[in-house]
Amino acid sequence: MSGEQVPLDPSVAPLGTREFRDAGGLPAAAWRADQTEQTLVPTHCCFCGIQCGMYLRVDGRGKVFGVEPRNHDINRMRLCPKGINAYQQVNHPDRLTAPLLRRDRKQPFREVSWDEALEFTVEQINRIQREHGRDAFGMLGGASLFSEKTYLVGKFARVALKTRHVDYNGRLCMVSAAGANKLAFGIDRAANPFADILQTDCLLIVGANVGECFPVLTQYVWGARDRGATLIVVDPRQTAVARTADIHVALKSGTDSAFFNAVLHVIVEEGLTDEAFLAANTTGWAEVKAAVKEYPPSRAAEICGVPAEQVVEVARSFGRARRAMGWHARGIEHHTQGVENCLTVINLCTATGNLGRPGAGYGTLTGQGNGQGGREHGQKSDLLPGGRSINDPAHRRQIAAIWGIEESELPPAGTSMMEMVWQMQRQEIRGLIGVCNNPFVSLPNYAVVKDGYDKLEFHAQFDFFLSETAANAHVVFPVTTWAEDEGVMANAEARVVKHNKAQEPPEGVRTDTWVMCELARRLGAGSKFAFEGSRDVFDELRRASAGTVIDYYGITYDRLERTGGLVWPCPGLEHPGTPRLFEDGRSYHPDGKIHLQAVEWHPPADPYDDDFPMTLTTGRTVAHFLSGNQTRRLGALVEQTPRPWVEVHPSQGFRNGEPVRVVTRRGSAVLPALVTEAIRPDHVFVPYHWPYPVAANELTVDALDPRSKIPEYKVCAVRIERARAVDEVPAPPTPPGREAYPETQAPRTDPLPPTSSQGVGTGERG
Amino acid sequence: MLGRTIFIDPGRCIGCQACVSACRECDSHRGKSMIHLDYTDEGRTVASLPTVCMHCEDPVAPCAEVCPAEAILITADGVVHEADPTRCIGCANCVNACPFGVPKIDLAAKLQMKCNLCYDRTSYGLAPMCATVCPTGALFYGTAEELQAERPGVDVSTEFVFGATTVSTGVAMVVPPERQAPVPGGLLNVIEVNGRSTPGNG
Numbered sequence: 001m002s003g004e005q006v007p008l009d010p011s012v013a014p015l016g017t018r019e020f021r022d023a024g025g026l027p028a029a030a031w032r033a034d035q036t037e038q039t040l041v042p043t044h045c046c047f048c049g050i051q052c053g054m055y056l057r058v059d060g061r062g063k064v065f066g067v068e069p070r071n072h073d074i075n076r077m078r079l080c081p082k083g084i085n086a087y088q089q090v091n092h093p094d095r096l097t098a099p100l101l102r103r104d105r106k107q108p109f110r111e112v113s114w115d116e117a118l119e120f121t122v123e124q125i126n127r128i129q130r131e132h133g134r135d136a137f138g139m140l141g142g143a144s145l146f147s148e149k150t151y152l153v154g155k156f157a158r159v160a161l162k163t164r165h166v167d168y169n170g171r172l173c174m175v176s177a178a179g180a181n182k183l184a185f186g187i188d189r190a191a192n193p194f195a196d197i198l199q200t201d202c203l204l205i206v207g208a209n210v211g212e213c214f215p216v217l218t219q220y221v222w223g224a225r226d227r228g229a230t231l232i233v234v235d236p237r238q239t240a241v242a243r244t245a246d247i248h249v250a251l252k253s254g255t256d257s258a259f260f261n262a263v264l265h266v267i268v269e270e271g272l273t274d275e276a277f278l279a280a281n282t283t284g285w286a287e288v289k290a291a292v293k294e295y296p297p298s299r300a301a302e303i304c305g306v307p308a309e310q311v312v313e314v315a316r317s318f319g320r321a322r323r324a325m326g327w328h329a330r331g332i333e334h335h336t337q338g339v340e341n342c343l344t345v346i347n348l349c350t351a352t353g354n355l356g357r358p359g360a361g362y363g364t365l366t367g368q369g370n371g372q373g374g375r376e377h378g379q380k381s382d383l384l385p386g387g388r389s390i391n392d393p394a395h396r397r398q399i400a401a402i403w404g405i406e407e408s409e410l411p412p413a414g415t416s417m418m419e420m421v422w423q424m425q426r427q428e429i430r431g432l433i434g435v436c437n438n439p440f441v442s443l444p445n446y447a448v449v450k451d452g453y454d455k456l457e458f459h460a461q462f463d464f465f466l467s468e469t470a471a472n473a474h475v476v477f478p479v480t481t482w483a484e485d486e487g488v489m490a491n492a493e494a495r496v497v498k499h500n501k502a503q504e505p506p507e508g509v510r511t512d513t514w515v516m517c518e519l520a521r522r523l524g525a526g527s528k529f530a531f532e533g534s535r536d537v538f539d540e541l542r543r544a545s546a547g548t549v550i551d552y553y554g555i556t557y558d559r560l561e562r563t564g565g566l567v568w569p570c571p572g573l574e575h576p577g578t579p580r581l582f583e584d585g586r587s588y589h590p591d592g593k594i595h596l597q598a599v600e601w602h603p604p605a606d607p608y609d610d611d612f613p614m615t616l617t618t619g620r621t622v623a624h625f626l627s628g629n630q631t632r633r634l635g636a637l638v639e640q641t642p643r644p645w646v647e648v649h650p651s652q653g654f655r656n657g658e659p660v661r662v663v664t665r666r667g668s669a670v671l672p673a674l675v676t677e678a679i680r681p682d683h684v685f686v687p688y689h690w691p692y693p694v695a696a697n698e699l700t701v702d703a704l705d706p707r708s709k710i711p712e713y714k715v716c717a718v719r720i721e722r723a724r725a726v727d728e729v730p731a732p733p734t735p736p737g738r739e740a741y742p743e744t745q746a747p748r749t750d751p752l753p754p755t756s757s758q759g760v761g762t763g764e765r766g
Numbered sequence: 767m768l769g770r771t772i773f774i775d776p777g778r779c780i781g782c783q784a785c786v787s788a789c790r791e792c793d794s795h796r797g798k799s800m801i802h803l804d805y806t807d808e809g810r811t812v813a814s815l816p817t818v819c820m821h822c823e824d825p826v827a828p829c830a831e832v833c834p835a836e837a838i839l840i841t842a843d844g845v846v847h848e849a850d851p852t853r854c855i856g857c858a859n860c861v862n863a864c865p866f867g868v869p870k871i872d873l874a875a876k877l878q879m880k881c882n883l884c885y886d887r888t889s890y891g892l893a894p895m896c897a898t899v900c901p902t903g904a905l906f907y908g909t910a911e912e913l914q915a916e917r918p919g920v921d922v923s924t925e926f927v928f929g930a931t932t933v934s935t936g937v938a939m940v941v942p943p944e945r946q947a948p949v950p951g952g953l954l955n956v957i958e959v960n961g962r963s964t965p966g967n968g
Contacts (some may be wrong), residue, residue, distance in 0.1 A: 066791060069898045079899040084787040136785035211780035215901040222778050222902055226917045240780035240812050624781045636787050656809065677810045756805035756812050763804055 015405060018254030020557030030677075031587045040068055040118060041502040044489065045083040046144065046482040047625050049366030050074060050194075050216050051491035052083055053564070056090075056502040058427035062092040064503050067474075070562055074194070074491065082625055085634045089481055090503065093741045094465050094633050094734055097508040099331060105454070105472065107533040108736045114510070117475050121433075122522040124474075125161065125456035128431040135411070138165035138420055138429045142175060143366075143374030143437030144626075146487025146499065148537035149504050149512045150370065151385060151544070152529075153435055154378030156482030159403055160520035164411035165429055167436040169383040171417040173330065174371045175708040176338030177364035184338070184346045184595055185581070186588035188387060189372060189548050190363035192325065193567070193579040198223045199359030202321030204314075206345055207256065207331015207714075208365050210665035212622035212758060213660035214329075214492075217365070230317045234259065235331060236617055237647070237685060238678035239756065247313055250680055251304040253617045254715035258601035260344035262300030263315045264292040264351060274353025281350075281585040288347055291598035303601065305680070319352055323359035324732045330619070334713040338705045340599040350594050356582035366492040368626065369482075369586035373490030376550045377541055381414035385541060386548030402544050404528060416709030418443060418702055424452035424595040431458040435512060440468040441627035441691050444700035444711040445666050462512055468691045471733035479512045480505045487534040488560065493569045493579065496552070498560035522678045544707055546571070549588050588756060604715040606665065612717035615683045616664060619714075620702055622758050629688035632732050635744035640760060644694050645753035646671040647678070647685035648720065657752045661723040662686060664716055667698035670723040674753035685757075688713070693727045726751050768910050768938060769843070770882035772818055772883065772897055773922060775940035781805060781814030792884060792895050800848075800881040801896055802867070816905055818896065819868045819881035821936035823924075828933075829860035829869055829880070837878070844936045845885060848935045849878035865928050865951060868903035883937075910938070919943075926951035 037060030053072025056064045067087045069077035087094075099117035100109035127195045128137050139161060141153035150168070157166035181188040197203060197220040202419045210217050222243060225231055233242035234249040234256070242248040251259050261326075268289055278285045318324050326349050334342035346362060354360040366372045378385040378399075388395035390413045391567040400407040410449035415423065423429045437738060443449045453459060453472055461470035462477045470476045484505040490496045505511070510518075513533060513647075520529035531537050535557060546553035554570035554577075566577040586592040606612075623640040624631040631637045646660050654660055654673040660713055662684065671686065671694060679685055688696035728749050731740040747765075755761040781803065789799040802817040813902075822828060827846040830838035837853035838860060840846050849860065856876030860869045869880040884894030888907075892898070897907035906913055914920055922938040925948035932948050941949055 069895075077898050078901045079784060079788070080782055080901050081787040083785045084784060084791060084899060138882055185940055211782065211902075215780060215782045215784065218778075218902040226920075238812055240782075243812055244777060549895070622780075636790060640783050641784070650809070675809055676812075678812050755808055756781060756814065758805070758812065758814065761805045761808075761814075762783075762786060762799070762802050 001045040007405070013144055016533050018417035041500055042070060043483065043500045043502060044072075045079070046080045046086055046369055046496050048214055048369060049371045049492040050214050051369060051489055051497050052079055052216050054079060054083060056087055058502050062503055062665065065297060074495070074497075074565070075216045076219070078216045078219060081623055081637060081640060082631060083350050085636050086481070088634050089464070089630055090483045091506075092465070092633060094738070095506060095509070095731065096464060096466055096476060096735065097506050099474040100466075100735055102474055105474070111735070117477065117521060118518055119336050121460050121475055121519065124431060125523065128457060132430055134162045135164050136429060137161055137163050137431040138414075139163065140417060140420065140432065140434045140437055140439070141166070141168035141374070141379040143168060143170040143368040143371045145370060145374065145436045145512065146482075146485070146489060146534060147370060147373040147377055147496075148487045148534040149376040150374045152513060152516050152531075152537055154385065155403065156516045156520055156529070159405060160409055160523045161526040162409070162411060164414040165381075165420060165423075166379060166414055167417045167420060168379040169376060169417065169439070169442060169515065170368065170371055170380070171374045171709060172442055172711060172713075173367045174333070174364070174375060176333035176335070176705055176710045177328070177342050178375055179339040179708040180342030180346060181364070183597055184343060184350070184587070187581065188375070189581070190492055191581040192361035192363055192751040193493045193495070194220050195644050196358050196361060196580065197221065197325060198227065200224055200321075200323050200325045201359065202232065202324040204232045204234070204318055204324065206234045206326060206328040207333070208329035209235065209237075209239045209241075209331070209619060210326060210365070210401045212244070213367065213620050214365055215622060230321065232314055232317060236680050236683050237757075247310065247317065249306055249310055249314060251306050252680065253615050253683060254335060254604035255304040255601065256335070256341040257337060257344045257599050258295060258300050258303040259311065260341075260348055261292045261295035261307070261599065261601065262297050262311045263318065264288070264344070264348055265295045265352060266297060266315035267348070268292060270319065272315070273307070273351045276353060277353035277585065281587075282594045282596050283591070284598065285351070287598040288351070288596045291472045291600065305682070318348065323357060324349070324352060325359065325361050325363070327363045327365060331714060334710060335715065336605045336703050336705050336712045337599075337602060338710045339707045342600050343597045347596055347599070350596060356580065356585060358580070361580070361582075364491065370489035372492060372494050373488065373496065376490065376494075379543065381416060386545035387550040388548060396465040399544065402540070415702040417703070418704055418711055419709065421449055424455050427455055430456060432456050433460045433462075434469060434473075435462040438467040438469045438627035438629050440472065441629070441689070441697065443702070444697050444713055445702035446560060446668060446692055446695055446698040448702055462515060463629070464509070465629050465633060466733045466735055467627065468733060477515050478509045479515060480509055484509070485511045485513070485534060486557075488538065488555075490568070493567060495565040495579070496555050496560065497565040498557060535562075566727045605712050606701045606716040608717045612664065612719050614718050614720065616662065616699055616716050616718035617683055617714050618688045618700060619685065620689065621687045624687070624689035626689065628691075629732065632689065633741065633744055638744055639747045639765065642747040642750045642760070644671055644687050644690045644696065645674045647674045647676060648680055649683075649759065650675050650677060651681045654718065654722075659723040659726045661721040662699060663721065664699040664701070664718050664720060664728070666701065669694055669698055669757060670725065670727045670749060672726050672753040674757070676756075678757070684718060690729060694729050768924065768936075770888075770907065770909055771821075772894065773906040773908075773910075773913050773939045773940055774816060774818070774937065775904050775906065776813070776815045777940065778902040779814045779816055780902055781812060782901060784901055784906055785816050785898050788895040788899040789881075792886070794886050795879065797896070798872070798879060800870070801881055816896070817866060817868060818905070818937060819846060821883065822933055823936050824934045828863040830863065832859045832863040834859060843964065845883050847882045848880040851877050854878050865926070865933055878938050923949050925949065
């Protein structure tokens with residue numbers, strides 16, 4: 001024995017331990033079940049838009065060391081594998097604990113003081129803005145931030161940086177649904193709470209891999225099924241929920257609007273519409289009816305590659321149900337007609353009168369924890385707090401007054417995240433601060449993204465692990481995890497929940513709030529950013545949202561702690577919140593009507609030809625989250641799904657595990673084949689959580705929806721070829737002199753695909 | 767007869783492996799998961815099946831019956847415990863005897879590992895970790911009445927047929943009504959070597 005002692009602090013993983021693949025705890029052999037002084041801190045998961053409640057276990061020394069299920073009414077103690085392992089991030093050996101700095105990208109990072117990092121950043125902001133104008137410096141936020149921080153991102157960009165160029169990674173996620181909601185309903189959120197799913201007679205799940213991306217929502221889906229509901233799933237792949245659905249429509253990716261127009265065509269033909277509801281509550285029905293007339297089932301069958309009878313079957317199941325619901329996610333939103341796809345689902349629900357009742361309605365599933373809240377309070381290029389428009393003079397005046405600036409000082413609308421990258425390539429944007437995002441993995445067409453970021457003269461990132469994007473920056477600010485600060489998030493129901501602080505951040509780590517306020521102070525805008533912490537910011541956010549559609553005024557930390565969550569709009573301190581919208585049939589447009597929009601299907605942006613005859617679609621797997629910067633470091637999740645793969649149908653002639661080169665017009669990657677009948681023969685699927693050279697987003701196309709500016713991640717033209725060896729999965733980046741926690745990375749070199757899309761079966765593990 | 771126990775419903779399983787991760791969090795075997803999660807229709811569908819110890823009642827615990835060290839104990843409440851580490855010799859007899867393929871051997875520790883129904887939690891009235899977190903209710907902990915109240919019309923079985931032997935278990939499986947007890951547990955073929963039967967081993 002070397003005489004090395006296992007550290008006594010069970011929340012810190014000892015370096016060099018073998019057997020144990022969980023970071024953030026003792027090795028199994030040395031675990032002592034004597035955590036008698038532990039406290040349970042009630043909070044929520046940091047990951048997806050369901051926002052499951054959980055307790056973090058905190059030991060006598062004040063360190064997070066475990067998780068305990070919590071009986072919150074969103075999840076009733078249930079957790080998915082990401083949620084169970086989430087706590088291991090908090091005291092993970094890969095955490096950033098000092099600011100990193102380098103003056104140019106050829107140098108390695110060195111650890112510097114906060115003062116030096118902040119001073120260099122301010123110097124660069126001032127220089128770039130002086131030489132190239134204020135708009136030459138941009139800011140990109142994220143939707144995994146607490147709402148307070150998303151509010152600060154927007155305010156910091158417009159008041160401290162005084163730039164028009166601010167956007168956020170929800171641009172890659174929820175904006176198509178947001179656009180459709182605003183157009184049709186004048187309010188941007190799901191219309192019904194999750195609990196309504198239990199009361200529906202027909203549940204339509206469209207482009208949402210509920211079992212893998214929102215596992216805990218499955219309890220509501222199965223609950224509906226237990227009570228006799230018909231389950232319809234529309235997805236090119238057989239997902240875990242599609243497997244046992246009453247109807248699984250495995251349509252071609254990129255044909256959703258043709259399918260739903262045809263479903264509505266049949267509903268009209270068979271007299272299943274709710275004409276009284278339409279007449280009383282909608283505009284545009286005549287145009288929609290005329291548009292869908294051109295989509296008989298035979299046409300949809302041809303476009304979508306499904307039997308015409310299936311269109312009729314879906315129409316009858318949905319149209320005849322007493323109460324029906326439609327829920328969708330990225331599957332129909334990540335398209336150049338993402339907004340229009342969502343509108344066709346809204347048309348279907350509205351035309352059948354399925355709105356505003358228990359079990360009857362419409363919802364969109366947000367991907368990020370604060371996917372809903374992150375888009376509400378002003379980090380989106382065209383929005384101000386309270387969902388106000390930055391193009392509306394009245395809205396501008398209101399916010400300018402709250403922020404204590406002149407309306408004329410408030411910059412105009414900026415551009416979307418992908419467009420900002422193009423502007424970086426053209427050097428219209430020369431400096432950037434990124435907070436809580438990882439575009440090197442999450443944006444489409446990696447070659448373009450890398451080129452854009454490489455052209456930046458100055459780039460700073462905030463993060464708690466060194467992401468692939470941060471590893472390419474000049475300055476990296478080490479910030480807190482969700483367990484080291486308090487704040488609110490709004491889940492997919494627009495239910496605002498409060499996350500509580502479970503431990504002090506490690507030495508050297510600051511909150512994002514502190515960093516933004518400190519930068520603002522050094523930029524000369526300190527008086528506008530005199531916030532002690534989240535609580536102060538939330539109070540300003542409440543005031544800034546008062547009187548808008550997205551009214552948070554009645555939501556306070558105290559009420560959230562007492563109730564377990566409140567759903568906006570919540571205009572008063574006694575107001576109970578609004579879990580279900582449209583109960584009186586009225587929308588949030590000034591005329592109170594639902595504005596139906598006619599939609600014409602068009603083919604995806606990337607054309608098929610002899611070189612690229614097949615369809616590539618991308619998505620998630622259950623063990624990993626978004627760009628994987630968090631989950632690719634957690635041992636149990638790496639063990640469950642060590643690497644990406646390409647899902648191909650047996651008819652393509654590959655053996656399981658064989659290296660397959662996946663080629664698009666943007667790039668190629670060699671991945672092991674997961675040969676399965678659970679995908680359409682003309683499609684391949686690649687999960688997107690991994691970086692170059694095994695990134696799905698080397699392959700995807702940077703074509704945007706003209707309205708929402710969401711990229712078309714879900715469909716592009718592809719061919720597949722035999723290859724010699726699979727591309728290796730790189731280790732997650734770490735600061736110089738440190739290695740990614742080796743015990744968690746052990747399975748990463750596995751060249752084989754997982755057993756199934758959900759991961760490696762326990763019997764197949766080494 | 768069935769008290770508070772685990773009910774397994776493969777029809778609800780989404781293969782997410784929350785149970786595998788949750789089992790690892792248990793303080794009595796932290797870092798090691800006892801759950802088996804199999805993708806049973808690999809290459810064709812995304813079907814999946816979680817396996818926990820079935821806590822066999824009749825014949826009582828084949829794993830315990832074959833244990834030469836008498837390390838596997840059964841408490842009065844019918845819970846078949848993991849091998850007592852002060853007695854277990856790591857011989858793997860239990861692995862071979864179990865009709866469900868549940869026990870594993872930790873080769874480094876030379877000890878058996880097996881689900882004990884989260885005895886540390888269940889004896890305090892809490893549900894086992896796996897069934898507490900299971901996002902879908904594929905693993906449910908409670909009584910048959912509680913299960914049926916939540917899922918009207920659900921049928922369960924505790925009888926599994928392996929060749930000529932029927933095993934009845936303390937953990938139940940949700941089954942389609944037409945496939946009620948006994949559940950086929952799989953054919954036990956006569957062992958053949960190079961195409962010849964070997965009656966001595968049968």
